[in-house]
Amino acid sequence: MDLKERHQQAIAGVVPLETPLEFDRGEGSYLIDRSGRRYLDLMTGIAVNVLGYGHPAILEALQKQAQKYLHLYNGLGYQDIVVEFAEAIQAITEPGYPVYFGNSGTEAVEAALKLARAATGRAGIIAFRGAFHGRTYGSLSLTASNAKYRSAYEPLVPMVYHVDYPAPTRLGLTSEAALAHTQQQLMTLFADEIDPSKVAVIVVEPVQGEGGYVIPPAGFLPWLSELCQKNGILLAVDEVQSGMGRTGRWFAYQHANIHPDIVILGKALGGGLPISAMAARKDLMARWAPGTHGTTFGGNPAAAATGLAALKVMHQEHLVERARDLGAFALDALKPLQDLPGVVDVRGLGLMVAVEFEAERGESMVTAVMEEGLRRSMIVHPAGLRHEVIRLMPPLNIDQAVFEAALKELVDIIRGVVGGTH
Numbered sequence: 001m002d003l004k005e006r007h008q009q010a011i012a013g014v015v016p017l018e019t020p021l022e023f024d025r026g027e028g029s030y031l032i033d034r035s036g037r038r039y040l041d042l043m044t045g046i047a048v049n050v051l052g053y054g055h056p057a058i059l060e061a062l063q064k065q066a067q068k069y070l071h072l073y074n075g076l077g078y079q080d081i082v083v084e085f086a087e088a089i090q091a092i093t094e095p096g097y098p099v100y101f102g103n104s105g106t107e108a109v110e111a112a113l114k115l116a117r118a119a120t121g122r123a124g125i126i127a128f129r130g131a132f133h134g135r136t137y138g139s140l141s142l143t144a145s146n147a148k149y150r151s152a153y154e155p156l157v158p159m160v161y162h163v164d165y166p167a168p169t170r171l172g173l174t175s176e177a178a179l180a181h182t183q184q185q186l187m188t189l190f191a192d193e194i195d196p197s198k199v200a201v202i203v204v205e206p207v208q209g210e211g212g213y214v215i216p217p218a219g220f221l222p223w224l225s226e227l228c229q230k231n232g233i234l235l236a237v238d239e240v241q242s243g244m245g246r247t248g249r250w251f252a253y254q255h256a257n258i259h260p261d262i263v264i265l266g267k268a269l270g271g272g273l274p275i276s277a278m279a280a281r282k283d284l285m286a287r288w289a290p291g292t293h294g295t296t297f298g299g300n301p302a303a304a305a306t307g308l309a310a311l312k313v314m315h316q317e318h319l320v321e322r323a324r325d326l327g328a329f330a331l332d333a334l335k336p337l338q339d340l341p342g343v344v345d346v347r348g349l350g351l352m353v354a355v356e357f358e359a360e361r362g363e364s365m366v367t368a369v370m371e372e373g374l375r376r377s378m379i380v381h382p383a384g385l386r387h388e389v390i391r392l393m394p395p396l397n398i399d400q401a402v403f404e405a406a407l408k409e410l411v412d413i414i415r416g417v418v419g420g421t422h
């Protein structure tokens with residue numbers, strides 16, 4: 001049996017494959033298949049491999065920790081590596097916010113929901129349409145980017161409400177009108193369905209990830225933050241995809257100069273190993289009774305070591321600023337696509353870069369771009385509610401000349417797809 005057949009026999013089909021590639025290893029920004037062919041990886045394990053593959057600092061940190069021990073339950077005793085990692089997270093999020101560690105993005109979202117209900121004594125939760133927060137029951141109850149994630153599993157967690165995210169192209173509105181629309185929806189929700197005094201938390205992606213790299217109007221997060229403060233509602237920002245320097249600030253919420261009550265982290269946090277975190281205001285954490293939540297693997301010391309190593313490299317090599325600059329360059333390179341028929345929008349914040357196609361033919365165009373990308377040895381990933389968006393999330397240390405060449409190639413591919421030659 002070849003690998004494809006063995007996979008089909010051995011692995012659950014619920015996770016469909018995006019490509020027919022058979023991987024052997026990674027090197028820097030490249031993935032190499034079993035025949036030795038090299039592919040430029042512009043999706044980095046869905047925004048995880050922030051320094052690409054095989055970074056020596058990450059490997060060294062992993063080996064050093066592996067020689068001590070690979071795992072200890074965080075509730076067993078004091079561990080320097082875990083504390084140092086939490087301190088490093090505090091230094092780039094909100095100073096003084098204690099950190100709770102999990103393994104995956106969804107677990108960090110679950111932790112945020114539990115903390116919010118426990119600390120406020122309120123049950124209501126508000127999220128946004130187009131959001132993706134994960135696939136376990138709590139986070140799934142917030143996820144609203146595609147009915148297929150939810151339908152087979154209902155009923156979900158009660159007292160979760162959704163309003164439209166201020167997504168101009170999705171709503172077909174200008175930026176100002178999209179913001180006014182969302183504001184109106186929240187006011188209507190408070191008037192008609194749930195009094196704000198019953199709402200524990202509003203959970204928001206500062207840039208919607210799976211939803212299509214949607215950047216909200218500049219006034220959105222400051223307005224939301226003020227609304228929450230006025231009503232005693234906690235504001236939780238889900239930075240699982242947009243965090244760790246990718247947008248040109250450590251966290252996307254920092255572009256808006258707000259101070260959320262809860263910050264949710266995952267994906268790139270571990271430099272390639274699975275670890276997630278939820279940092280929250282000290283007084284909230286103090287109201288979270290010891291023993292009422294926890295996990296076996298959360299805060300795994302090997303993942304803390306690799307995450308810390310990745311963070312140090314990002315500091316030393318100024319990769320956050322680099323993400324900002326490379327992102328601006330990418331936008332310039334891709335902007336001319338916006339004039340093509342079939343392309344709705346080219347947008348980005350740092351190295352979260354997206355090209356959106358018209359809704360009707362979007363999915364087939366995106367598939368064609370991905371297939372032609374593969375033929376040209378380049379891996380790109382879809383996004384958007386109907387897979388009408390191509391998203392780029394390269395490693396933050398990608399070689400500039402390589403990235404420039406890839407962008408040129410992508411422009412050529414998209415012109416071909418739109419013009420019907422690919």
Ligand SMILES: Cc1ncc(COP(=O)(O)O)c(C=O)c1O
Nearest residue numbers: 104105106132133134209240241
């Ligand atoms: C914004 C956001 N939150 C949460 C998650 C869930 O993370 P995980 O897949 O690690 O559970 C994702 C995953 O794509 C995400 O993009």
